[in-house]
Amino acid sequence: MRVPSAAGPVRWWPIPGRGGFWAVTRYADVAAVLADHTRFTSTGGVMLNMLGRAEPARDQQFAASDPPRHGLVRGPLQRRMTARAVRRHEDAIRAHVRGTLAPLADEFDLAEVTAGLPAAFLGPLMGIPPADWPALRRLVAMSVAEDDPDVTLPAGPEATLERGHRELFAYLLGLLLEHRRHPRGDLVDLLAALPLRPGAVVANCYSLLLGGGAALPHVPTATVAELLRSGRYADWAARPDRLGGAVEEALRYTSPAGHFMRLATRDTTVGGVPVAAGDAVVVWLGAANRDEAVFTDPHRLDPLRHPNRHLAFGDGRHYCLGAAMARLTLRVFFEELFARYPVLHLAGDVERVRSAWLGGVKRMPVAGRPR
Amino acid sequence: MRTRAELESAISQLWSEKLAVHPVGLYDNFFALGGDSLLAADLLMDIYERLGVEVDAGVLFLKPTIAELVDDVLAAE
Ligand code: HEM
Numbered sequence: 529m530r531v532p533s534a535a536g537p538v539r540w541w542p543i544p545g546r547g548g549f550w551a552v553t554r555y556a557d558v559a560a561v562l563a564d565h566t567r568f569t570s571t572g573g574v575m576l577n578m579l580g581r582a583e584p585a586r587d588q589q590f591a592a593s594d595p596p597r598h599g600l601v602r603g604p605l606q607r608r609m610t611a612r613a614v615r616r617h618e619d620a621i622r623a624h625v626r627g628t629l630a631p632l633a634d635e636f637d638l639a640e641v642t643a644g645l646p647a648a649f650l651g652p653l654m655g656i657p658p659a660d661w662p663a664l665r666r667l668v669a670m671s672v673a674e675d676d677p678d679v680t681l682p683a684g685p686e687a688t689l690e691r692g693h694r695e696l697f698a699y700l701l702g703l704l705l706e707h708r709r710h711p712r713g714d715l716v717d718l719l720a721a722l723p724l725r726p727g728a729v730v731a732n733c734y735s736l737l738l739g740g741g742a743a744l745p746h747v748p749t750a751t752v753a754e755l756l757r758s759g760r761y762a763d764w765a766a767r768p769d770r771l772g773g774a775v776e777e778a779l780r781y782t783s784p785a786g787h788f789m790r791l792a793t794r795d796t797t798v799g800g801v802p803v804a805a806g807d808a809v810v811v812w813l814g815a816a817n818r819d820e821a822v823f824t825d826p827h828r829l830d831p832l833r834h835p836n837r838h839l840a841f842g843d844g845r846h847y848c849l850g851a852a853m854a855r856l857t858l859r860v861f862f863e864e865l866f867a868r869y870p871v872l873h874l875a876g877d878v879e880r881v882r883s884a885w886l887g888g889v890k891r892m893p894v895a896g897r898p899r
Numbered sequence: 900m901r902t903r904a905e906l907e908s909a910i911s912q913l914w915s916e917k918l919a920v921h922p923v924g925l926y927d928n929f930f931a932l933g934g935d936s937l938l939a940a941d942l943l944m945d946i947y948e949r950l951g952v953e954v955d956a957g958v959l960f961l962k963p964t965i966a967e968l969v970d971d972v973l974a975a976e
Binding site: 729 | 939947
């Protein structure tokens with residue numbers, strides 16, 4: 529049994545009944561862990577809710593595999609997810625965003641609007657009909673924010689997680705069967721054509737859906753929350769030419785995917801602290817993205833920050849597959865929001881999500897007159 | 900069309916193969932017997948491909964017993 533150390537950049541956090549984990553928060557240490565898949569494996573699961581359990585998708589789901597296996601599935605998907613490849617979806621994404629902004633009254637919940645964003649690309653990427661998204665969105669929330677009172681079932685967080693996961697699997701299995709009957713040439717068809725067992729195809733679809741659906745809405749919402757708090761919304765809205773850098777800064781500042789986990793494959797050190805083979809090592813991306821050693825004035829949201837090598841999308845081989853799609857969607861969303869609402873005000877309390885993984889805002893009433 | 904008994908025995912055989920558990924009771928829970936979501940997806944595809952029967956994925960994932968699956972198949976036929 530290790531003694532939790534009170535201070536220091538790499539700390540042991542015991543979790544009763546499930547061992548514990550090393551919490552890594554410095555930028556340099558986080559980047560070092562993510563860069564080295566030989567010392568830190570993804571095969572034990574990558575989110576804290578998998579701590580102390582066997583990951584059934586180990587070596588089957590590329591997110592829970594190490595190279596070279598990881599690349600066998602990720603490689604073909606990645607060719608469809610480059611900045612160049614996703615650009616062809618821009619018009620469809622813009623049309624979707626306009627469609628969600630157009631019917632809004634002068635007062636609306638911005639979190640509700642951004643929650644609909646993933647539907648803009650889950651259609652083109654996976655053939656998921658936009659009409660399915662409201663129900664899926666809830667299941668995604670159950671799977672990544674099982675502690676949030678909005679979604680926790682009476683039977684508790686553990687049961688919520690399991691239920692969300694099972695229902696998503698059932699949905700995705702149906703989606704796979706549907707694709708077998710009517711191929712669409714999308715990522716689901718691509719996965720189905722790889723030499724994978726059906727369970728592995730579905731597990732990879734699950735990664736795409738969770739990766740695409742969970743974190744993205746929280747970037748614009750939490751960013752606008754800060755802009756309204758600090759009175760700088762109108763400044764940002766007036767400068768659409770700065771959006772490229774602003775999106776990167778929004779990602780750094782909000783870091784909605786809070787942590788990722790690895791297991792040490794051998795006795796090693798992280799930031800000078802000894803870590804034993806088999807220990808869980810959890811990197812906290814939001815903390816790394818506010819490391820003063822790397823970012824000047826890190827708590828300031830600065831659209832002109834340069835350089836801005838943030839870790840919101842992770843690093844190394846598991847660097848977010850959807851990063852280009854996320855950047856495109858965020859840019860389009862900010863462009864459309866700012867064009868329509870040059871001025872916006874808070875119209876009620878901002879409520880944050882309760883989760884060990886997801887950082888973000890789930891309710892945020894705002895008011896503004898559309899241009 | 901197959902009888903309930905035929906379906907029960909065909910499905911329980913596939914189920915035993917997947918879980919390496921023998922015998923499987925009609926009311927045993929797939930996940931309690933050691934099944935996981937990936938195996939459940941494999942099983943559904945096997946039932947579909949080898950028996951020509953399409954089981955509702957929601958039933959398999961949320962009410963994972965042979966009795967429920969057979970009920971669902973018979974109701975659909
Ligand atoms: C702002 C939105 C997003 C954030 C902050 C984010 C963050 C991340 C991070 C930090 C990782 C690394 C995980 C690890 O190291 O284990 C990751 C991986 C991944 N993301 Fe994203 N993501 C976002 C959007 C998306 C989108 C839109 C998609 C899909 C369309 C997506 C799909 C994935 C997948 C499939 C992986 C696994 C990659 C691998 O293991 O090789 N993400 N994401």
